[in-house]
Amino acid sequence: MRFCNSGLASxxxxxxxxxxxxGERFEVQLVESEIARELHRLGAVSPRALQMNIxxxxxxxxxxxxxxxxxxxxxTEEMDWFALENSLQEIAGFxxxxxxxxxxxxxxxxxxxxxxxxxxxNCFLIHKKFRxxxxxxxxxxxxxYILYNLVRMVVVDxxxxxxxxxxxxxxxxxxxxxxxxxxxxxxxxxxxxxKWISADFKNRDKFRPMLMSTVRLLGLNxxxxxxxxxxxxxxxxxxxxxxxxIIVGGWLHRKACDRIEWFDPEQREWxxxxxxxxxxxxxxxxxxxxxxxxxxxGSNGVRTCCETWKLSLNTWQWKxxxxxxxPRNYISxxxxxxxxxxxxxxxxxxxxxxxVGLRSRTGEVYDPxxxxxxxTGNLHDMRSDCAAAVFxxxxxxxxxxxxxxxxxxxEVYNPIGDFFSRYIxxxxxxxGHCLVNHHEQLFIVGGFDGSERLxxxxxxNRKGEWQERHEKLTFGRSTSAACSYKGWVLxxxxxxxxxxxxxxxxxxxxxxxxxxxxxxxxxAKSALKVLIAPNWRSxxxxxxxxxxxxxxxxDESDDEGTSxxxxxxxxxx
Numbered sequence: 179m180r181f182c183n184s185g186l187a188s189x190x191x192x193x194x195x196x197x198x199x200x201g202e203r204f205e206v207q208l209v210e211s212e213i214a215r216e217l218h219r220l221g222a223v224s225p226r227a228l229q230m231n232i233x234x235x236x237x238x239x240x241x242x243x244x245x246x247x248x249x250x251x252x253x254t255e256e257m258d259w260f261a262l263e264n265s266l267q268e269i270a271g272f273x274x275x276x277x278x279x280x281x282x283x284x285x286x287x288x289x290x291x292x293x294x295x296x297x298x299x300n301c302f303l304i305h306k307k308f309r310x311x312x313x314x315x316x317x318x319x320x321x322x323y324i325l326y327n328l329v330r331m332v333v334v335d336x337x338x339x340x341x342x343x344x345x346x347x348x349x350x351x352x353x354x355x356x357x358x359x360x361x362x363x364x365x366x367x368x369x370x371x372x373k374w375i376s377a378d379f380k381n382r383d384k385f386r387p388m389l390m391s392t393v394r395l396l397g398l399n400x401x402x403x404x405x406x407x408x409x410x411x412x413x414x415x416x417x418x419x420x421x422x423x424i425i426v427g428g429w430l431h432r433k434a435c436d437r438i439e440w441f442d443p444e445q446r447e448w449x450x451x452x453x454x455x456x457x458x459x460x461x462x463x464x465x466x467x468x469x470x471x472x473x474x475x476g477s478n479g480v481r482t483c484c485e486t487w488k489l490s491l492n493t494w495q496w497k498x499x500x501x502x503x504x505p506r507n508y509i510s511x512x513x514x515x516x517x518x519x520x521x522x523x524x525x526x527x528x529x530x531x532x533x534v535g536l537r538s539r540t541g542e543v544y545d546p547x548x549x550x551x552x553x554t555g556n557l558h559d560m561r562s563d564c565a566a567a568v569f570x571x572x573x574x575x576x577x578x579x580x581x582x583x584x585x586x587x588x589e590v591y592n593p594i595g596d597f598f599s600r601y602i603x604x605x606x607x608x609x610g611h612c613l614v615n616h617h618e619q620l621f622i623v624g625g626f627d628g629s630e631r632l633x634x635x636x637x638x639n640r641k642g643e644w645q646e647r648h649e650k651l652t653f654g655r656s657t658s659a660a661c662s663y664k665g666w667v668l669x670x671x672x673x674x675x676x677x678x679x680x681x682x683x684x685x686x687x688x689x690x691x692x693x694x695x696x697x698x699x700x701x702a703k704s705a706l707k708v709l710i711a712p713n714w715r716s717x718x719x720x721x722x723x724x725x726x727x728x729x730x731x732x733d734e735s736d737d738e739g740t741s742x743x744x745x746x747x748x749x750x751x
Contacts, residue, residue, distance in 0.1 A: 243265050354370065364393060371386065475513075499544075502542060569638075
């Protein structure tokens, strides 16, 4: 044992050497390093050396990671990944023990870095590694990815990790039997089975009856069920839809509201979530990026807002993000997501001092990775109440109100070049409408032309003109919301000659399932934002809903002619 400068015979205050299993030495100070003290506890000590050697069962690369001499984030090359996997394997057992908290945190960092590369081509392999290395929380996350994307990977995109075809039949059966496999149609499970069998047909076809018992009879139509009459299909309830339509905020009962509502397609009803927005908001923007909900801009009924908030589904807590560059109102239908970033164009900036609402020709983009809003190129025309949609890898912005007149102009934003180009005008001026990319077709739904609210639907036919469709909305409506969902276009709420609660399902594609008619939302509202929330169902169900007797009752006198500063535009649009 070595004496320290203080004269105390205490090993805790002495410098020591961590010795890897391949013989490399690392000088450390136990008193200054928590990880060194953990290595001291688990290592074998040689007491006869002049300086104490702690011999640990880790390679030198692993020790470098543990001591902070090598950063996990620097792992980019293929050989680095091989070394990282070996290091994770070496510390796996120790990282699961409570008396090694630093090693556990480093193990978590390893897993986080590996999980950040999760993709269709490696998800089964990474899940396998997480299970081998006793990383249960990360294994659960990769399984969630697999369950949500399995059918798309195997049946639709036909690009899947080769480890899928190496799954033992028991593991595949257990996977396909789960309630939370994401399917559009139960027959897709049969296709997944066929793909797995076809990888080794001679030896695997005998497993088909066993695997087909995971296909749910109640999820098949009568014709398809007859095709599988030779098999004993599962009698479990059909799987529930994983992607959910949600309504974020809006103008309700003559004021902005803080509600999140969602549509349950199996029970065919709208539900009000117990999760509330961070503030009452209407005429705002909202988007979901990588499973996280962002809400920004709009009005709380008193002022135009520039705040941005994001919601964590793990904690159900709102966190303040970077403010928008300027307050923006009337942007519900002019905010979109493209390439993992949120874009918003135009809007109105209400000036409290002058009591004037100025329309904007500016735009801005939010990058969730950097938590920063930055300016985009300017629109040619100032406009609020316009509509935007991503189409052909560009962003189309149509119509709106410039403060004096309703516009028919269309502009197309090029995200790579950061500029707008004028496009072919709409057939007539329109504002308060929706622009929807529905299965690679661009549609205008509803709106206000200055004299009446419209029930017309127009489609861009890629031949240089807007073409009116024969389908029409039941009600002419404006300040509504719309989205493409399960092969249909949903038009939700808005304003007709009053605030609406009605919803409509339109323009079904050939393979669209049964969805129409859509029930009314719990309370009439306008100036709302509708989003598709991918794989949110279990989160919303676990969060809970507000029962009917806790909801506000409809006010017969409720209309958009309020005393707030928004009433003027509400009446017009």
